[in-house]
Amino acid sequence: MSDNDLKLQIALRGDMTKEYVDLHALGIALINIQTIFDRSYCFYTGRKRITSNDRESFKIVAYNVKRGSIIFDAGLTAFTLQQSLAITQTIDPKLIFKATVAGFKFLHKYFSQTNKNNVPTINITNSPGAVFNYNSDNNTISVSNDTLHISQAMRPALRRVATIFGQQPGELSINSQEYPKEDIVLNNDDAHLFKSNRVISNVPIILNGIVKSFSAENLTGHFDVGPGNAIPIGKYTFVVKDGSGSDINAFIESLKGNSLQVTAFVEYDVTPAIQSNITKLYLTPATTSDLSSVESA
Structure with a gap:
């Protein structure tokens, strides 16, 4: 390991590594781990893609592989590329690592809060470098333009890792002893977010x-939400x-113009660069138990 490397530990743990290792899954993980870090490299060098010459200058290399769980003692290598920088600071492994982690943490927080039906507000700061801060009091995420751009570029690779x-x-975890509070962790509980x-x-x-249209065959339609609800009018x-297990008669009756109270799970098109849009509702007629559980949540 050279002096220019940042020491990393990359670990794949759990039942998937106990009795055997799925080489296909391992290959997907390792290739896309490199790709995730590539997005930060491309941002700070102004590249659109990684060339063969870039790869000679920037790569993750493994120095030791431990048995049991798949654990790599690795290094993130990046040589100084001052002349090609899109910004005025020298690129180094620490910058790449911190920017990549910030991008991941931003996406993870945004998606996990949206999953709780609590879409965060995004505040873009003018701070240089990678910035990510979350204020739980007002559900606001503050990020720099660096973090915002890198996070969007990372999404396809994270989607492939999640599979x-x-x-x-x-x-799957990626961390460095030099930054003990900064890491990337993805597991069965949150992979679905990506x-x-x-x-x-x-x-x-x-x-x-009010139900404006409804297909009893496909169990789909359009629901007109009025004022005073938890989501915008529209x-x-x-x-x-729950498909045919639900009482569809309530939806049919609402087609006559009768107001219908429903329990809804909201689907969002998650676009952290702007306010996410509601793309679909998953509905069942509300019951007394639904009302009490929602009120106590």
């Missing part, structure tokens, strides 16, 4: 509205949650 997590418990551009909230809300596409 290795299925039914078996597992975790698997597509859409996030479905796991916190139900109660809505009042007509939303919906699908009946």
Whole structure:
């Protein structure tokens, strides 16, 4: 390991590594770990893609592989590229690592809060370098332009990494001893947040509205939400949650213009650069138990 390296530990743990190692899954993880860091490299060098010459100057290399869980003692190598920089500071492994972690943490916080039906407000700062701060009091995320751009570029690679997590418990972690509080951790509990551009909230809300169209065959339609609800006024596409197990007569009756109270799970098109849009509602007719559980949440 050279003096220009940043020491890393890359670990794949859990049932997926106990009895055997799925080489296909391992390959997906390792290739896309490099790609995730490549996005920061490209941002700070002004590159659109990594060339063969870039790869000679910037790569993750493993020095030791430990048995049991798949653990790599690795190094992030980057040579000084002062003349090609898009900004006026020397690129080094520490900058790449911190920017990549900030981008990941931004996406993770944004997606996980949206999953709770609590879409954060984004405050873009003029701070140089990678900045990420979350204020839980007002559900606001402050990020620099660096972090915002890098996070968006990372999403396809994170989506591919998320595909290795299925039914078996597992975790992928990337950290450096030099920054003990900064790491990237992805596991079965949160991998679903990165698997597509859409996030479905796991916190139900109660809505009042009128069914404007409905297909009893497909269990889909449009639901007109009026004022005073937890989401903006508008007509939303919906699908009946739990399929044929739900009482569809309530939706049919609402087609006559009758107001209907429903329990809704909201699907968002998660675009952290701007306010995320509601793309679909998953509905069931509200019951007394639904009302009490939502009120106490």
